[in-house]
Amino acid sequence: MSATAQTIDRISPETTLFESILELIRRTSTQLPDDVVRAVTGARKNEVEGSNADFALNVIGCNIGLAREGSLPLCQDTGTILFYVHTPAGYDQLAFEEIATEAVRTATKKGYLRQNSVDSITGKNTGDNTGPGSPVFHFHQWREPHVEVKVMLKGGGCENMNVQYSLPHPALGDRDLNGVENAILDCVLQAQGQGCGPGILGVCIGGDRGTGYGFAKEQLLRLLDDANPDPVLAELEERVVDKANQSGIGPMGFGGKTTLLACKIGTRNRLPASFFVSIAYMCWAYRRRGAELDLSGNVTEWLY
Amino acid sequence: MALVKLATPIDEATIRTLHVGDSVSITGRLYTGRDAVHHRIHTGTRPPVDLEGQIIYHCGPVMVKEGDQWVCKAAGPTTSSREEPYQWEVMRDYKIRGVIGKGGMGEKTLAACKEYGAVYLHAIGGAAQVCAASIKRVDGVDWMDLGSPEAIWHLWVEDFMAIVTMDSHGQSLHKNVFEESKARIEAMKA
Numbered sequence: 319m320s321a322t323a324q325t326i327d328r329i330s331p332e333t334t335l336f337e338s339i340l341e342l343i344r345r346t347s348t349q350l351p352d353d354v355v356r357a358v359t360g361a362r363k364n365e366v367e368g369s370n371a372d373f374a375l376n377v378i379g380c381n382i383g384l385a386r387e388g389s390l391p392l393c394q395d396t397g398t399i400l401f402y403v404h405t406p407a408g409y410d411q412l413a414f415e416e417i418a419t420e421a422v423r424t425a426t427k428k429g430y431l432r433q434n435s436v437d438s439i440t441g442k443n444t445g446d447n448t449g450p451g452s453p454v455f456h457f458h459q460w461r462e463p464h465v466e467v468k469v470m471l472k473g474g475g476c477e478n479m480n481v482q483y484s485l486p487h488p489a490l491g492d493r494d495l496n497g498v499e500n501a502i503l504d505c506v507l508q509a510q511g512q513g514c515g516p517g518i519l520g521v522c523i524g525g526d527r528g529t530g531y532g533f534a535k536e537q538l539l540r541l542l543d544d545a546n547p548d549p550v551l552a553e554l555e556e557r558v559v560d561k562a563n564q565s566g567i568g569p570m571g572f573g574g575k576t577t578l579l580a581c582k583i584g585t586r587n588r589l590p591a592s593f594f595v596s597i598a599y600m601c602w603a604y605r606r607r608g609a610e611l612d613l614s615g616n617v618t619e620w621l622y
Numbered sequence: 623m624a625l626v627k628l629a630t631p632i633d634e635a636t637i638r639t640l641h642v643g644d645s646v647s648i649t650g651r652l653y654t655g656r657d658a659v660h661h662r663i664h665t666g667t668r669p670p671v672d673l674e675g676q677i678i679y680h681c682g683p684v685m686v687k688e689g690d691q692w693v694c695k696a697a698g699p700t701t702s703s704r705e706e707p708y709q710w711e712v713m714r715d716y717k718i719r720g721v722i723g724k725g726g727m728g729e730k731t732l733a734a735c736k737e738y739g740a741v742y743l744h745a746i747g748g749a750a751q752v753c754a755a756s757i758k759r760v761d762g763v764d765w766m767d768l769g770s771p772e773a774i775w776h777l778w779v780e781d782f783m784a785i786v787t788m789d790s791h792g793q794s795l796h797k798n799v800f801e802e803s804k805a806r807i808e809a810m811k812a
């Protein structure tokens with residue numbers, strides 16, 4: 319028996335892990351997390367009854383209920399499938415990737431995921447959501463004894479609204495927190511009507527162009543009502559949401575008070591020569607869920 | 623903001639009574655049509671159905687065949703701006719009275735709405751299940767060679783809800799909200 323086969327055997331009996339991941343994908347596509355449901359439904363009280371904004375939030379609320387009851391996708395665009403996985407040292411990540419990819423194929427057959435992976439040159443759809451770069455895996459090791467897996471589905475409409483600014487910028491300002499704030503609000507202005515708002519922003523200040531976008535997206539793994547441990551960033555997050563909600567853009571860009579549900583900001587060190595502000599725009603169909611697994615692949619706790 | 627009940631096919635006079643901000647509830651036929659359909663019509667092929675007075679829905683639905691009947695599983699709107707180069711022509715040549723989509727459209731479409739008597743209706747983006755729930759029947763399909771999401775599906779809807787965001791009087795909610803929010807964000811600049 320090869321070393322790999324032994325590890326799989328020892329750590330993750332295939333069917334248990336497969337079933338756990340499949341169920342995680344089903345929940346992610348069909349059940350919006352509680353913190354997001356609270357934010358969306360809570361926002362309705364800020365809108366004028368009978369306004370278009372109120373109507374939009376009401377329809378979104380109904381849609382969340384219908385998807386959950388019918389175990390149907392919240393939105394027909396089930397987006398890029400992103401896995402964020404933490405494993406103990408020595409855990410077989412290659413086996414995990416194979417099994418999770420198989421779970422994605424099955425989830426696509428079952429209709430939890432739309433066929434969404436297209437060859438960039440030929441335009442041919444692979445039909446099962448797998449292929450070069452899909453699904454996306456981010457593996458990290460940690461000192462905990464168990465495995466943690468988080469899944470995010472990020473739709474195309476909102477992904478198209480992601481943007482990266484380089485400061486200083488003639489219209490937006492210098493390499494300081496004011497410049498960052500102006501850049502984020504410019505993104506909100508430009509994204510209106512396009513990314514199925516109310517939106518949620520993940521922001522990274524610093525990094526290089528690649529890691530900046532990656533870390534911005536990772537901010538979307540935070541809970542909507544958590545507090546940023548850095549008081550300066552916590553204040554900036556609050557200020558951005560406040561100003562965005564005074565812009566009048568509103569849900570779907572119909573006008574109204576609910577433009578952003580949250581803004582989550584993190585930082586990475588940068589080169590002296592660079593200052594990037596990278597923004598990941600998430601739509602209201604903010605599908606992210608997670609689970610803690612024991613080494614046999616059993617779910618010990620559902621996250622979010 | 624009025625709630626207006628519409629039944630397709632719609633005449634021009636009715637469409638001209640609608641204004642930006644009105645909500646509408648549509649009952650009757652809707653035809654889906656997105657990128658490939660608009661492109662094919664643009665390159666000279668006549669549509670296989672009579673579009674006069676009808677509404678085109680920018681939507682790539684998820685359809686499943688149960689027995690010999692098609693059933694719609696998810697049917698939210700797709701981004702309309704991709705049809706901006708073609709939409710005005712379809713309004714002129716085939717007398718459609720409206721399109722449903724998300725994100726709004728540009729100047730060419732706005733001008734065509736005014737000239738030929740049509741409106742842009744905004745459905746709620748991402749609300750695939752609410753939209754699917756108002757689709758009561760799938761009565762047929764054309765141009766299946768374009769692939770299921772791109773085909774012309776003949777839907778029968780009841781109380782399909784949308785907001786008028788571009789009307790036949792030259793008004794666009796998208797333009798208004800953009801200009802207003804731009805000024806407000808400018809005034810709040812750090």
Ligand code: SF4
Pocket residue numbers: 393394395396397472473474475476477512513514601602603698747748749
């Ligand atoms: S932006 Fe989000 S809600 Fe809108 S269509 Fe795409 S995935 Fe669905």
